[in-house]
Amino acid sequence: MQDLALAKVLDIQYPIIVAPMFLVSNEAMLIAACEFGATAAVPSLNYRTPEELRKALRRVRSATNKAFGVNLIVNKSNIHMQEHLKICLEEGVDYFITSLGNPKQVIEESHKQGVKVFCDVVDEKYAKKVVDLGCDGLVAVNSGAGGHAGSIPVTVLVPMLKEKFPGVPVISAGGIANGKALLAVEVLGADGFQIGTPFIATKEAPVSEEYKKAIIDYHAEDVVMTSKLSGTPCTVIATDYVKKIGTEQNPIEKFLNENRQLKKYAKMLTHYKGMKLLENAAFQASYKSVWCAGPSLEFSKEISSVKDILQSLVHSYEEEKNSRFSRPAKL
Ligand SMILES: Cc1cc2nc3c(=O)[nH]c(=O)nc-3n(C[C@H](O)[C@H](O)[C@H](O)COP(=O)(O)O)c2cc1C
Incomplete structure (x- = not known):
């Protein structure tokens, strides 16, 4: 995998991005990924103030000269975008x-x-828009991803984007938790990988032990989509609390979110309430457990470290590759 385009573009050893995760990513994860020879990105919104963001970026920059990134939400809901962009640059x-x-x-x-x-x-239409704007690569978020997953399976999304946009690096995001998946996605044509869910259950992640333990204890079939947290559906673990509140907006919420005059405010309110729910559940024990994760939590067996997970991914990828592709050809 070391010869894939992402490794060359960022001058890193392994073309793996430890994914930006709201409330989860932090400086320790970035530094550990960079030290290993991979990379990581943090959402700028994980910092409450511009000063906190600046300080965090300085800490990472002083700890490593390797490439690291920041995730910026670029729609109107992020009123801090301009300032965050300036600070990051x-x-x-x-x-x-x-x-x-x-x-x-x-x-x-x-x-x-x-x-x-x-x-x-998540699709060709939006990909065309960003390719025309001159982006340096596409993060292809497939239907198996944690967070705001797409709707297209990886087996279609990656080859489709490679075919439509030749020469543009495609980084596959969603559902990767072992060497088999890395190899499969490479065979599909990916130029790099973005991996989130497995890194929630790490000692570096600042979230509660309950959240980390949930990543280990729950299974793929326990991950559901909810539209309760923001306008965009998001994957969460179906805890008792999630089952109790349901995953669909209730008729009043739906009415307000579709009403021409009120929808702007209704969406802001849904978003605010959803983010508060996630934030409270992420950092403390609470019966209101709303934990974001993708179905690849299936493969998390213990709380580990960023380095150990990356090491195991690379090791199992190499084992898999050797066992499948170095057999003598049958006549
Ligand atoms: C807990 C969690 C929070 C996330 N937060 C963000 C975010 O703030 N911004 C973003 O672009 N993607 C976010 N994502 C998506 C990841 O960046 C990444 O694309 C995804 O985790 C890949 O799928 P995987 O979890 O199956 O590896 C989040 C995913 C998870 C699981």
Whole structure:
């Protein structure tokens, strides 16, 4: 995998991004991934104030000269976007991962400083938009991803984007938790990998032990989509609390979210309440357990470290590759 495009573009050994995860990613995860020879990105919104973001980026930059990134939400809901972009560029971030909205400004300003921009995409239409804007790669978020998953399976999404946009690196995001998956996605044509869920159950992650334990105890079939947290459906573990509140907006919420005059405020309220729920559940024991994760939690067996997970991914990938592709050809 070391010769895949992402490794070359970022000058790293392994083309693996430890994914940006709201409330979960932190400086320790970034530094551990970089030290291993991979990379990681943190959502700028994980920091409450611009000063906290700046300090965190300085800590990472002083600990490593390897490439690390920041995830910027580029739609109107992120009122801090301009300031965060400026801080990241001043503090020497190597790349951005943009999600939602229009990344035009991020691409233009980053390229002036040689900073790369990868854009989250879930379909061809949006991919075309960001390729036309000049992005440096597509993060292809498939239907098996944790968070705001796409609707297209990896077996279709990656080959489709490679075919439609030749020469544009495609980083596959969703459902990767072992060497078999890495190899399979490489065979599909991916130029790099973005992996989130397995890194929630790590000693570096700042979230509660209950959340980490849930990643280990629950199974793939326990992961469901909810539209209760924001306008965009998101994957969560079906805890008793999630089952109790349901995963669909109730008729009043639906009415308000569709009403022409009120929908702007209703969406803001849903988003605010959803983020508060996630935040409270992420950091403390609470019966209101709303934990975001993807179905690849199936393969998490213990609380580990970022380095150990990366090591095991690379090791199992190499074993798999050797056992499958170095057999003598049958006549
Ligand atoms: C807990 C959690 C939080 C996430 N938060 C964000 C986020 O803030 N921004 C973003 O672009 N993607 C976010 N994602 C998506 C990841 O960046 C990544 O694409 C996804 O985790 C890949 O799928 P996997 O979890 O199956 O590895 C999140 C995913 C999870 C599991």
